[in-house]
Amino acid sequence: VSESIHEHHTKPPGQLQLERLVFFSDAVFAIAITLLVLEIKLPELPGRVTDADVGRALLHVAPKIVGFIVSFLVIAAYWEGHHRMFALIERVDRGLMWRNLLLLLTVSFSPFPTALFSEYPSLALPLRFYAISLAAVGVCSAMVWRYATQHLLVDDADAREVRRLRNRTFATPLVCLFAMIVSTFSLPIARVLLILIPVAVGVGDRLAGRRR
Amino acid sequence: VSESIHEHHTKPPGQLQLERLVFFSDAVFAIAITLLVLEIKLPELPGRVTDADVGRALLHVAPKIVGFIVSFLVIAAYWEGHHRMFALIERVDRGLMWRNLLLLLTVSFSPFPTALFSEYPSLALPLRFYAISLAAVGVCSAMVWRYATQHLLVDDADAREVRRLRNRTFATPLVCLFAMIVSTFSLPIARVLLILIPVAVGVGDRLAGRRR
Amino acid sequence: VSESIHEHHTKPPGQLQLERLVFFSDAVFAIAITLLVLEIKLPELPGRVTDADVGRALLHVAPKIVGFIVSFLVIAAYWEGHHRMFALIERVDRGLMWRNLLLLLTVSFSPFPTALFSEYPSLALPLRFYAISLAAVGVCSAMVWRYATQHLLVDDADAREVRRLRNRTFATPLVCLFAMIVSTFSLPIARVLLILIPVAVGVGDRLAGRRR
Amino acid sequence: VSESIHEHHTKPPGQLQLERLVFFSDAVFAIAITLLVLEIKLPELPGRVTDADVGRALLHVAPKIVGFIVSFLVIAAYWEGHHRMFALIERVDRGLMWRNLLLLLTVSFSPFPTALFSEYPSLALPLRFYAISLAAVGVCSAMVWRYATQHLLVDDADAREVRRLRNRTFATPLVCLFAMIVSTFSLPIARVLLILIPVAVGVGDRLAGRRR
Numbered sequence: 099v100s101e102s103i104h105e106h107h108t109k110p111p112g113q114l115q116l117e118r119l120v121f122f123s124d125a126v127f128a129i130a131i132t133l134l135v136l137e138i139k140l141p142e143l144p145g146r147v148t149d150a151d152v153g154r155a156l157l158h159v160a161p162k163i164v165g166f167i168v169s170f171l172v173i174a175a176y177w178e179g180h181h182r183m184f185a186l187i188e189r190v191d192r193g194l195m196w197r198n199l200l201l202l203l204t205v206s207f208s209p210f211p212t213a214l215f216s217e218y219p220s221l222a223l224p225l226r227f228y229a230i231s232l233a234a235v236g237v238c239s240a241m242v243w244r245y246a247t248q249h250l251l252v253d254d255a256d257a258r259e260v261r262r263l264r265n266r267t268f269a270t271p272l273v274c275l276f277a278m279i280v281s282t283f284s285l286p287i288a289r290v291l292l293i294l295i296p297v298a299v300g301v302g303d304r305l306a307g308r309r310r
Numbered sequence: 311v312s313e314s315i316h317e318h319h320t321k322p323p324g325q326l327q328l329e330r331l332v333f334f335s336d337a338v339f340a341i342a343i344t345l346l347v348l349e350i351k352l353p354e355l356p357g358r359v360t361d362a363d364v365g366r367a368l369l370h371v372a373p374k375i376v377g378f379i380v381s382f383l384v385i386a387a388y389w390e391g392h393h394r395m396f397a398l399i400e401r402v403d404r405g406l407m408w409r410n411l412l413l414l415l416t417v418s419f420s421p422f423p424t425a426l427f428s429e430y431p432s433l434a435l436p437l438r439f440y441a442i443s444l445a446a447v448g449v450c451s452a453m454v455w456r457y458a459t460q461h462l463l464v465d466d467a468d469a470r471e472v473r474r475l476r477n478r479t480f481a482t483p484l485v486c487l488f489a490m491i492v493s494t495f496s497l498p499i500a501r502v503l504l505i506l507i508p509v510a511v512g513v514g515d516r517l518a519g520r521r522r
Numbered sequence: 523v524s525e526s527i528h529e530h531h532t533k534p535p536g537q538l539q540l541e542r543l544v545f546f547s548d549a550v551f552a553i554a555i556t557l558l559v560l561e562i563k564l565p566e567l568p569g570r571v572t573d574a575d576v577g578r579a580l581l582h583v584a585p586k587i588v589g590f591i592v593s594f595l596v597i598a599a600y601w602e603g604h605h606r607m608f609a610l611i612e613r614v615d616r617g618l619m620w621r622n623l624l625l626l627l628t629v630s631f632s633p634f635p636t637a638l639f640s641e642y643p644s645l646a647l648p649l650r651f652y653a654i655s656l657a658a659v660g661v662c663s664a665m666v667w668r669y670a671t672q673h674l675l676v677d678d679a680d681a682r683e684v685r686r687l688r689n690r691t692f693a694t695p696l697v698c699l700f701a702m703i704v705s706t707f708s709l710p711i712a713r714v715l716l717i718l719i720p721v722a723v724g725v726g727d728r729l730a731g732r733r734r
Numbered sequence: 735v736s737e738s739i740h741e742h743h744t745k746p747p748g749q750l751q752l753e754r755l756v757f758f759s760d761a762v763f764a765i766a767i768t769l770l771v772l773e774i775k776l777p778e779l780p781g782r783v784t785d786a787d788v789g790r791a792l793l794h795v796a797p798k799i800v801g802f803i804v805s806f807l808v809i810a811a812y813w814e815g816h817h818r819m820f821a822l823i824e825r826v827d828r829g830l831m832w833r834n835l836l837l838l839l840t841v842s843f844s845p846f847p848t849a850l851f852s853e854y855p856s857l858a859l860p861l862r863f864y865a866i867s868l869a870a871v872g873v874c875s876a877m878v879w880r881y882a883t884q885h886l887l888v889d890d891a892d893a894r895e896v897r898r899l900r901n902r903t904f905a906t907p908l909v910c911l912f913a914m915i916v917s918t919f920s921l922p923i924a925r926v927l928l929i930l931i932p933v934a935v936g937v938g939d940r941l942a943g944r945r946r
Contacts (some may be wrong), residue, residue, distance in 0.1 A: 120754070121757075122336050124757055125341070126340050126343065128765060129341055129345075129765055132762055132842040133344065135766075135769070135842055135846055136769065139849075149857050152857060153859055170839050171835075178831060192515060192516075195390060196512070206343060206344040206346070206347055207347055210347055213363070217352070219360050223361040223365055224364055300832070303828060333545075333547050334551070338555065341552060342558040408724070409601060411598045411602075414555075415595070418555060419559055422559055426576070429564070435576045436576060540815050542756070546813065549761055550767065553768040559930075560772070561916060616939060616940075626767075630771055638788070639773075645783070645784070646785050672908070
């Protein structure tokens with residue numbers, strides 16, 4: 099017996115909601131991650147433009163390119179976490195639905211703080227705004243996962259993966275919090291911390307993978 | 311026996327159309343909801359920019375951020391309603407197809423009135439334009455649902471859910487109508503009404519859920 | 523036995539390509555149709571803005587709103603045609619793949635001529651550029667369908683639908699061609715012709731539906 | 735036995751990850767390819783605009799239109815390659831996941847170099863930046879395919895297709911490298927080389943297809 103994505107009448111409603119929810123989430127993640135590039139724009143160059151002018155302009159937007167790459171990787175990491183969570187989640191109720199929509203709200207908001215931080219990389223406020231907004235995605239992920247595990251929506255056969263995912267949702271918010279504290283005495287170090295988040299997630303995943 | 315998303319030849323055409331229709335609708339909702347963030351832009355800051363400048367600029371765009379959040383939640387609520395309707399709809403004909411495309415037209419238009427209302431939150435016309443456009447999404451949802459239930463396209467096993475969804479499609483347009491009437495003597499109250507729509511939908515859903 | 527969207531190893535490659543092709547096409551149609559709204563922008567209003575200013579500005583962008591609605595409906599009609607074609611297409615080869623990608627190229631280009639025509643609705647060149655670009659989508663649709671029917675990729679059980687779809691792909695290009703000829707002596711009539719395309723498609727479909 | 739796109743609990747986790755990965759990749763490709771059109775914008779035309787003004791402005795943006803078409807076709811070709819790779823890939827592990835996300839990073843970055851090259855088609859630096867970024871997509875594709883084939887993630891029944899896909903991933907980067915070398919003594923020839931990439935891919939595919 100087969101159950102396909104839209105074969106509505108033969109499926110328990112809870113599972114159907116799950117399918118469209120996952121689909122919709124994937125689309126929002128994909129769009130938010132791809133919109134980030136729209137923030138990279140060369141300034142208008144006046145008069146006869148030479149290669150040297152374009153070179154200077156490219157150097158000028160280099161922080162935006164770095165911001166694009168970091169945000170892309172951070173959101174990609176959140177997507178990968180979302181992906182692994184919903185591989186274990188077996189049904190959806192209203193509570194999970196709205197927590198997940200809140201998560202998507204923070205994801206689709208992220209191009210704005212990314213643009214702000216990339217525009218003014220040497221100021222404290224944009225850095226903190228960026229750190230808070232990245233942390234918010236993580237906090238919402240944690241809420242989704244906490245709700246799912248507590249309301250028995252999850253296939254807990256793989257208890258280690260359940261725990262690992264819980265820890266993972268806290269990793270990025272903690273680095274962001276730490277970066278915000280550090281930003282009160284050294285902006286450059288705080289900046290490096292934020293830029294290193296994708297690296298940290300990668301290393302963490304690799305360690306977790308080894309321990310498996 | 312299997313029916314997968316694109317296994318065209320083994321499926322009755324009506325159901326196939328349904329599948330791609332739902333998929334396409336999800337994509338349009340996801341894109342419209344994510345494009346909303348593009349309207350949030352800091353004004354160009356002249357000269358040497360300080361944290362204080364950025365702070366003032368952020369306060370200046372705060373209404374746009376609120377507008378983004380409200381519109382995101384309202385469209386998310388419409389999506390959730392669409393989702394529940396199509397969980398019961400069993401096949402699609404031309405009438406349903408075009409009513410649903412009209413619904414998607416109103417959804418994909420919504421970033422414009424959101425931007426207008428967020429840009430001029432203290433004026434009457436942008437508020438009314440925004441209220442009308444949100445109401446239009448609801449009216450189209452009601453048309454889709456009315457057509458589907460009257461043309462026997464719906465699995466009416468769950469008569470309570472059928473009724474609940476009908477009532478739900480009217481909720482947001484009614485609040486919008488009310489906000490427009492209120493706007494003739496108090497803009498601030500009308501504004502609060504519009505901002506509270508997502509809260510109202512949430513409370514309504516919770517009450518409806520309890521009664522189940 | 524089940525064949526789901528990504529169950530790669532159990533499916534003939536031709537059918538698999540078909541699945542992702544349909545999916546990818548849906549996504550491009552959905553994005554192009556939703557991007558159209560980004561072209562509607564109020565001009566910057568200087569000084570203290572009143573409701574009267576916003577009203578005038580809205581009147582000013584009214585042609586853009588009309589352009590958005592017309593283009594949305596035309597592309598939606600093309601999508602609906604694509605949808606019905608691929609309901610009958612049973613497998614994909616390289617020729618169909620690239621003809622379909624060419625179709626998507628014309629679809630994703632369409633926001634530009636829409637913007638141009640909406641910006642300068644009273645000039646001849648933008649109107650013709652718009653008409654040509656809409657016609658190009660139709661010509662590519664016709665190429666896809668012609669190739670599919672001639673290379674035996676189509677389930678021709680429903681010979682009437684096969685014929686109906688062929689005729690349909692020519693309808694919009696013919697109206698566009700006619701509008702271009704008319705534009706040499708009357709721009710307003712040519713404009714009305716273009717605006718009426720969605721209506722014409724709707725009436726044509728209704729007639730075709732009745733004859734069934 | 736059924737395996738549908740989201741029927742999580744009955745599927746081996748590796749395959750599930752594969753499904754969402756393919757889906758997410760399709761969405762990112764579709765969005766990046768469609769965003770390219772946003773870079774085509776007419777300059778603001780002052781005063782009373784005539785058809786002649788619009789004609790001159792269209793000629794002025796002609797390089798952007800060419801850039802759009804070339805980039806659309808190049809990314810479409812990469813998508814088609816991705817598509818054929820994942821038709822053979824049978825499961826996903828962390829290494830493949832992240833290599834694929836890196837590929838998506840280069841894909842979603844591509845609208846920026848496209849815009850730069852289309853804005854300044856007669857300069858050397860934008861051409862090289864564009865060539866490097868297109869080559870990067872190809873190098874990441876090669877990494878994905880190399881990893882997949884070496885880690886036994888691929889159904890190697892079709893050894894010829896495996897080899898053909900490997901060769902294909904190198905084709906575009908090689909043309910880009912060649913165009914960069916050529917750009918040191920003749921920009922026009924380098925430009926033609928880049929513009930011909932889609933043609934070269936098409937011819938290569940046709941030859942490969944014939945040899946099959």
